[in-house]
Amino acid sequence: MNVIIAKNYDELSRQAAQLVAQKIKNNPKLVLGLATGSTPVGLYQGLIELFKQKKIDFQKITTFNLDEYVGLAPDHPQSYHFFMQKNLFDHVNVPKERVFIPNGQAPDLEKECISYEQNIQKQGGIDIQILGIGRDGHIGFNEPGSSIDSRTRVVSLDVMTVNDNARFFQQDISLVPKQAVTMGIATILAAKECLLLANGAHKADIILQTLYGPITESIPASFLQKHENLTVILDKEAAGKLSENLKSRGIRYEDYSQKTGGGPLG
Numbered sequence: 001m002n003v004i005i006a007k008n009y010d011e012l013s014r015q016a017a018q019l020v021a022q023k024i025k026n027n028p029k030l031v032l033g034l035a036t037g038s039t040p041v042g043l044y045q046g047l048i049e050l051f052k053q054k055k056i057d058f059q060k061i062t063t064f065n066l067d068e069y070v071g072l073a074p075d076h077p078q079s080y081h082f083f084m085q086k087n088l089f090d091h092v093n094v095p096k097e098r099v100f101i102p103n104g105q106a107p108d109l110e111k112e113c114i115s116y117e118q119n120i121q122k123q124g125g126i127d128i129q130i131l132g133i134g135r136d137g138h139i140g141f142n143e144p145g146s147s148i149d150s151r152t153r154v155v156s157l158d159v160m161t162v163n164d165n166a167r168f169f170q171q172d173i174s175l176v177p178k179q180a181v182t183m184g185i186a187t188i189l190a191a192k193e194c195l196l197l198a199n200g201a202h203k204a205d206i207i208l209q210t211l212y213g214p215i216t217e218s219i220p221a222s223f224l225q226k227h228e229n230l231t232v233i234l235d236k237e238a239a240g241k242l243s244e245n246l247k248s249r250g251i252r253y254e255d256y257s258q259k260t261g262g263g264p265l266g
């Protein structure tokens with residue numbers, strides 16, 4: 001595990017964008033796992049910027065999104081299809097036919113989940129999976145109770161997740177879908193590399209539990225401790241409860257929270 005503590009959200013996003021851009025440069029046919037939510041928006045803006053500067057080309061990459069709500073059409077403003085279009089795909093040159101997002105409106109959702117897994121296999125597996133984290137420790141929509149063996153499937157959302165997401169649905173909980181299709185924990189852990197991002201003081205507790213607490217189904221993100229190639233980029237608020245733990249456990253970490261600019265990738 002490599003933990004990077006950035007000064008603020010902008011720095012976190014810049015570091016994450018640099019890291020992903022480097023992966024694309026090293027491997028133009030990268031299979032990139034994408035996440036939605038507010039956390040990766042800055043990373044996507046960074047990638048768009050690098051694309052505009054002609055520093056990266058998305059022409060040959062393939063993308064797989066973590067999840068999608070059940071029942072929302074791709075053009076619904078709160079669907080993850082729409083989110084990805086607006087926050088990334090409208091601005092870069094990923095070929096449409098190599099963008100994969102679960103279809104939450106598939107007539108046979110079980111079949112959709114199986115074919116999503118098969119598709120990932122067909123593309124040779126995910127090279128790097130971007131992840132945000134929910135306050136309940138979910139990654140993708142793998143809510144507490146998700147097993148380490150879980151694969152892409154239909155899940156019911158936790159009350160905390162529905163409440164947290166109501167802000168995107170006019171604060172009306174009744175409008176928030178209660179089910180989603182999500183990659184499983186095993187699907188995520190099979191990625192060759194994982195990049196976990198978190199910002200804000202409201203994520204400090206769950207980050208502490210995720211990285212240094214017991215590995216348990218009640219905090220699905222804690223399974224990431226088992227991943228051999230995990231990078232975590234945090235802002236200093238999300239890292240707020242870590243510093244003593246990092247030091248006392250001898251964990252490799254780089255703290256850029258006091259510096260202007262800089263960072264492992266410049």
Ligand code: PGA
Nearest residue numbers: 037038039040132133134
């Ligand atoms: P957020 O959501 O990025 O909007 O905080 C993260 C998540 O629920 O995975």
